[in-house]
Amino acid sequence: xxxxxxxxxxxxxxxxxxxxxxxxxxxxxxxxxxxxxxxxxxxxxxxxxxxxxxxxxxxxxxxxxxxxxxxxxxxxxxxxxxxxxxxxxxxxxxxxxxxxxxxxxxxxxxxxxxxxxxxxxxxxxxxxxxxxxxxxxxxxxxxxxxxxxxxxxxxxxxxxxxxxxxxxxxxxxxxxxxxxxxxxxxxxxxxxxxxxxxxxxxxxxxxxxxxxxxxxxxxxxxxxxxxxxxxxxxxxxxxxxxxxxxxxxxxxxxxxxxxxxxxxxxxxxxxxxxxxxxxxxxxxxxxx
Amino acid sequence: xxxxxxxxxxxxxxxxxxxxxxxxxxxxxxxxxxxxxxxxxxxxxxxxxxxxxxxxxxxxxxxxxxxxxxxxxxxxxxxxxxxxxxxxxxxxxxxxxxxxxxxxxxxxxxxxxxxxxxxxxxxxxxxxxxxxxxxxxxxxxxxxxxxxxxxxxxxxxxxxxxxxxxxxxxxxxxxxxxxxxxxxxxxxxxxxxxxxxxxxxxxxxxxxxxxxxxxxxxxxxxxxxxxxxxxxxxxxxxxxxxxxxxxxxxxxxxxxxxxxxxx
Numbered sequence: 001x002x003x004x005x006x007x008x009x010x011x012x013x014x015x016x017x018x019x020x021x022x023x024x025x026x027x028x029x030x031x032x033x034x035x036x037x038x039x040x041x042x043x044x045x046x047x048x049x050x051x052x053x054x055x056x057x058x059x060x061x062x063x064x065x066x067x068x069x070x071x072x073x074x075x076x077x078x079x080x081x082x083x084x085x086x087x088x089x090x091x092x093x094x095x096x097x098x099x100x101x102x103x104x105x106x107x108x109x110x111x112x113x114x115x116x117x118x119x120x121x122x123x124x125x126x127x128x129x130x131x132x133x134x135x136x137x138x139x140x141x142x143x144x145x146x147x148x149x150x151x152x153x154x155x156x157x158x159x160x161x162x163x164x165x166x167x168x169x170x171x172x173x174x175x176x177x178x179x180x181x182x183x184x185x186x187x188x189x190x191x192x193x194x195x196x197x198x199x200x201x202x203x204x205x206x207x208x209x210x211x212x213x214x215x216x217x218x219x220x221x222x223x224x225x226x227x228x229x230x231x232x233x234x235x236x237x238x239x240x241x242x243x244x245x246x247x248x249x250x251x252x253x254x255x256x257x258x259x260x261x262x263x264x265x266x267x268x269x270x271x272x273x274x275x276x277x278x279x280x281x282x283x284x285x286x287x288x
Numbered sequence: 289x290x291x292x293x294x295x296x297x298x299x300x301x302x303x304x305x306x307x308x309x310x311x312x313x314x315x316x317x318x319x320x321x322x323x324x325x326x327x328x329x330x331x332x333x334x335x336x337x338x339x340x341x342x343x344x345x346x347x348x349x350x351x352x353x354x355x356x357x358x359x360x361x362x363x364x365x366x367x368x369x370x371x372x373x374x375x376x377x378x379x380x381x382x383x384x385x386x387x388x389x390x391x392x393x394x395x396x397x398x399x400x401x402x403x404x405x406x407x408x409x410x411x412x413x414x415x416x417x418x419x420x421x422x423x424x425x426x427x428x429x430x431x432x433x434x435x436x437x438x439x440x441x442x443x444x445x446x447x448x449x450x451x452x453x454x455x456x457x458x459x460x461x462x463x464x465x466x467x468x469x470x471x472x473x474x475x476x477x478x479x480x481x482x483x484x485x486x487x488x489x490x491x492x493x494x495x496x497x498x499x500x501x502x503x504x505x506x507x508x509x510x511x512x513x514x515x516x517x518x519x520x521x522x523x524x525x526x527x528x529x530x531x532x533x534x535x536x537x538x539x540x541x542x543x544x545x546x547x548x549x550x551x
Binding site for chain 1: 302324325326327372373426427428450453454455456457458459460482484485522523524526527528530531534535536537538544547548551
């Protein structure tokens with residue numbers, strides 16, 4: 001059964017004329033890992049805010065259509081109840097840090113304090129979450145003394161510790177180096193395998209291809225494409241509409257024009273590209 | 289204008305030794321990318337070029353100036369620095385005023401300021417947005433305003449800190465185009481980036497930092513092929529470089545043309 005259910009969702013921010021989201025319908029199954037891609041201004045962050053209830057409860061504006069999580073209707077819910085089910089890590093981690101706590105450990109316990117979790121359980125949960133995201137060594141640091149990549153890990157951890165059923169992540173690795181990115185994708189995958197539903201906005205398509213179950217492409221507030229990572233990420237529509245694509249896909253598309261790529265499907269990942277190009281390589285022609 | 293760094297050490301008040309003996313020189317007009325893991329010292333290093341940080345020991349020369357002996361305001365004539373987060377540097381009520389702020393402070397005449405502003409706005413494709421409040425623009429366009437406001441200062445050296453973070457493919461192309469124009473004008477461009485594909489496609493020279501030291505420094509085609517060494521500073525080679533390697537291509541390839549030629 002779908003845990004997230006959006007039906008004909010249209011949303012306008014206050015004082016704006018054109019909708020940021022237009023007629024979006026989307027179902028996400030429990031434990032599914034869905035990636036959302038799109039150029040700047042496509043509505044990706046607005047979709048995150050809507051899933052997390054900030055639209056319309058915080059941003060106001062005009063929301064039509066149905067947004068349901070676990071059968072509950074967003075229009076009827078309060079934000080206090082909604083956040084118990086859905087956790088959002090913001091695009092800019094700086095916006096998420098409370099400013100009320102002196103250490104990373106306290107920062108991570110902040111949400112749990114607010115929902116009245118007993119201290120012993122709170123400590124256990126914070127320690128487990130820090131271990132999972134690899135930030136145990138940051139426990140006593142000030143959240144403001146951290147690098148961008150470290151702050152992003154703290155922001156993600158502060159959501160994981162709440163154990164929401166639906167995890168919404170808005171570019172959680174934008175300030176991380178490649179190894180950090182790989183580790184965070186691994187953590188997110190693990191959470192999905194444990195039954196957490198994940199909706200992730202991300203530009204790094206090579207990672208999406210390896211980790212996500214499904215990809216949604218948004219463009220100018222509308223749903224442009226939806227399907228498996230391979231279907232969506234190799235679509236000819238993406239480069240036309242200003243989406244970033246994998247270099248493996250673009251080089252194979254060019255090679256296809258020159259008759260050098262013989263596979264039916266274009267590659268998204270390194271392994272797929274190697275498989276398709278290997279017959280042409282010096283190694284196979286005995287020159288390597 | 290040449291940058292010359294010798295035996296640069298920097299220790300933060302917290303005791304973290306962020307730079308542990310950096311020596312490098314960057315010639316006038318070079319395009320250099322600085323890569324390396326979070327905490328490697330990339331931002332700490334470039335903040336010495338415009339005086340935001342001062343060496344604990346060692347020396348930084350910007351042309352004939354010792355950076356230690358000049359204020360940040362004075363170094364701003366020679367070195368422009370675009371912050372990672374545009375929101376940390378934008379404050380004016382419209383784009384035109386924002387972009388004029390820098391050159392006006394450097395003492396250019398009104399006519400010169402206008403010419404520099406027009407040029408910077410054209411380069412960043414902002415000419416139709418001069419009357420707009422920067423905070424009414426999307427994050428992508430605010431990034432371009434941040435770029436324009438530094439370019440208008442007409443410095444010989446321009447530093448970009450993570451210019452492509454959070455940018456879509458269209459805006460990454462715009463930023464690459466700005467770098468290309470600066471290259472044609474003979475400016476020195478230094479860019480910190482985690483976007484290794486962007487690095488491969490736009491820079492001739494790559495410096496890899498690790499734990500406050502220089503790990504690799506050389507031509508992009510040489511540095512980006514060093515998969516094992518780069519891995520120690522958490523950098524993966526560019527996608528097409530990795531593909532070329534797996535296929536056994538002889539040369540290190542950096543972009544689509546090189547790859548297809550190499551096949």
